[in-house]
Amino acid sequence: MSICILYYKMFMFYSLCLYFLSLYLLNLDFTLYLELNILTLNSISIEMIVYFDWMSLMFMSFVFFISSLIMNYSEEYMMDDKKLKRFIYLMVMFVFSMMLVIMSPNLISILLGWDGLGLVSYILVIYYQNVKSYNAGMLTALSNRVGDAAILMSIAWMFDMGSWSFLNYIDYFLMNKEMIWVASFIILASFTKSAQIPFSSWLPAAMAAPTPVSSLVHSSTLVTAGVYLLFRFSDLFSENFMSFILYISLLTMFMAGLGANFEFDLKKIIALSTLSQLGMMLVIFSLGDKMLAFFHLLIHALFKALLFMCAGFIIHNIMNCQDIRFMGSLISYLPVTCSCFNISNLALCGLPFLSGFYSKDLIAEILSMQFMNFIIYALFFISVGLTVAYSMRLSYYVLLGDFNMMSLNFLKEEKNQMLKSMMILVFLVIFKGSVLIWLMFPTPYFIVMPFYMKIMTLLMIFAGILLGYEFSQIKFYYQNKSLKFYHYSMFFSNMWNMPILSTLGVSPYFLTLGQLYLTKMDYGWMEYYGSKNLFFLVKFSSQLFQSFSHNHLKIFMGIFFFFFFFLILSFF
Known part of the structure; x- marks a missing residue:
């Protein structure tokens, strides 16, 4: 049995089990909350929390179902790929990262799944290894890093709560005005993942990935993670x-x-x-x-x-x-x-x-x-x-x-x-x-x-x-660049110039700053007083001592002659 068929059957089984369990919980209006304490340090406890209600189970069943069909689809689509196993394992990692985001209300474990989605999506976007894929991968990864940083900031804001499980503190959030920052960071993180304005440009760029990846990313995993996070934090806004x-x-x-x-x-x-x-x-x-x-x-x-x-x-x-x-x-x-x-x-x-x-x-x-x-x-x-x-x-x-x-x-x-x-x-x-x-x-x-x-x-x-x-x-009008329609169409098809703003609008500042650091710091006074000058000093000293060891008799006689000469001069 091939690896694709194995995961197809396994994911389909998981999907059916979770689907019927979600219907059971929906009928009973029942929620399952499991908490495992990993580490307690002073007043802070780090826990792994699993929260199963009918919404999370239903969403997980849909993710597993679509993933199983895509695994079956990939066996033929990626048939000529020599690294098919690596591709399937990356897809499996992607699905399980999504599971972490869905089933945990703890910001630490959400960050694990969130970062897993970002990292694996980068690897999958650059899967075909050409310049277009690399550019698209960097745009995807760096846009999503903004959201990762926002979740890290919200974790820092919740540091004095004693736990990062936000379900325990919903009432406190509503009373405490400072928690407006946590809500702001969660919205920012969700907007980056679900590609809302101004982070929209990475979504069409991520089409450089193989089509089974696009099917998984755009249906039930990466882009929906941001929307799902907003659902979970909805009481906070x-x-x-x-x-x-x-x-x-x-x-x-x-x-x-x-x-x-x-x-x-x-x-x-x-x-x-x-x-x-x-x-x-x-x-x-x-x-x-x-x-x-x-x-x-x-x-x-x-x-x-x-x-x-x-x-x-x-x-x-x-x-x-x-x-x-x-x-x-x-x-x-x-x-x-x-x-x-x-x-x-x-x-x-x-x-x-x-x-x-x-x-x-x-x-x-x-x-x-x-x-x-x-x-x-x-x-x-x-x-x-x-x-x-x-x-x-x-x-x-x-x-x-x-x-x-x-x-x-x-x-x-x-x-x-x-x-x-x-x-x-x-x-x-x-x-x-x-x-x-x-x-x-x-x-x-x-x-x-x-x-x-x-x-x-x-x-x-x-x-x-x-x-x-x-x-x-009007498909043939695009050839004539003198038409005003062409210019309007370029503006609209280029997503209101958002890809340009998120690449050419941002990168020159960092590149100029890097060039400034290179010339003023690396090639400037720090280089002179630092590694470069130190290297020349050591090199000169070693050459001097080397010449002593090679010509020791002549140097010894020369030093003895100068010493004797200065000794005679001192008597007169």
Whole structure:
């Protein structure tokens, strides 16, 4: 049995066990809290705490389920890789780092999992070992280090509490004004991991990783860790913090939806759609509905994993080309893959009675019920329309359109393991939304709205379809650089110049400072009075003593002559 199949079966077993256990705990409204004291030093105790409620178990079961399918998928996708075992072990480390973040409410053990995610994601992004991968890996690692430093700062702020288990101190946090800093650092850490503005540029760059990694990272692990941390600390945030999260996540959602309509890289379009959906989760979370945000998180994990699997299969078949302009009419050659791709795309749009509809429609209606200003309302619904627009544009380029690859191609869709994983997942993308909404919300939401607000989501979907069709028709305009449209498209597709700001906008200062240190310190007076001058002194002394040892008779006679000469002079 290969290592991929072994982990596939093992993770699938874990997933089913955890899923049924989570339903049992949900039914009983029961929570399991285990505490292991590792070290007690004066008034500080370091504990390993495991906190099992139905939310953490449900999330862990989804992570294990998607990971198991990706392990099965990887056996064929990474078939030609000589270091397949290393790749699988890295994926397993990634999954278990995520488990640490999910099941522990202690900031120390959260930091272990958090840092594990950052480190392993860096290794996986640079897996293909080329200059583009190295640049993307550094951008990913350094953006995430900001969040790691924020968690370290929150650990330092909680030092006088006696323990780092924040569940014990929620009431104290609300009374103590100083704990506003802990809340600020947690929000900063979450924003870096879930790539909200201004840390958004690393998410599309991380597409340099192999496609199974992208599927795992963007569905249920790395980017959702930040959102999950906010769920756990939700009692800590005041109304001002919630308003701040609302505005930042709305802007992120809008920026990602706009950027995806001008992008031509298949994986980057799906990455920007992940960013847009993360923004939507945080919008509904900031309005106070944590459960609905969690529901959308689980549903999004399913259809985003399937979307990446289909994209990987297509890229694998058309000789590793990721530019959607070279695709077209693939539904004629890869019918099963394109059907799965289209279903997950429609679930992302929120097509009625697919799984994405149950969460997205509810989020849109609950936002409509809030007393919000018009800017928030308009930005949200425009972003919903943009989601449909880039999905329709993607479907047009990949499934319909003209086939622009070489006429001598070898597109095939036989019985293989990649298709098995995709077929298992497509059933869940269709049915899981309705099943989960019955389980998680036994008392249905009762929403009453005016007619024009009720159909606003539907209107934006139709507007998005028209916009997506228009975007797919203007593909040849990009060649003419004299058009103003080109410059606007470059600004939007470049995520409002955020990658430039986070690379060229930051790196020159540190490079200039390093050059200053090199010239003034290493090559300057410190070098002269330090290592360089000391080296020359030792070198000169050793040469002098060496000459003594080589010419000892002449030197001895010379010294004796000078001594005798000065002795005679002293008598006169």
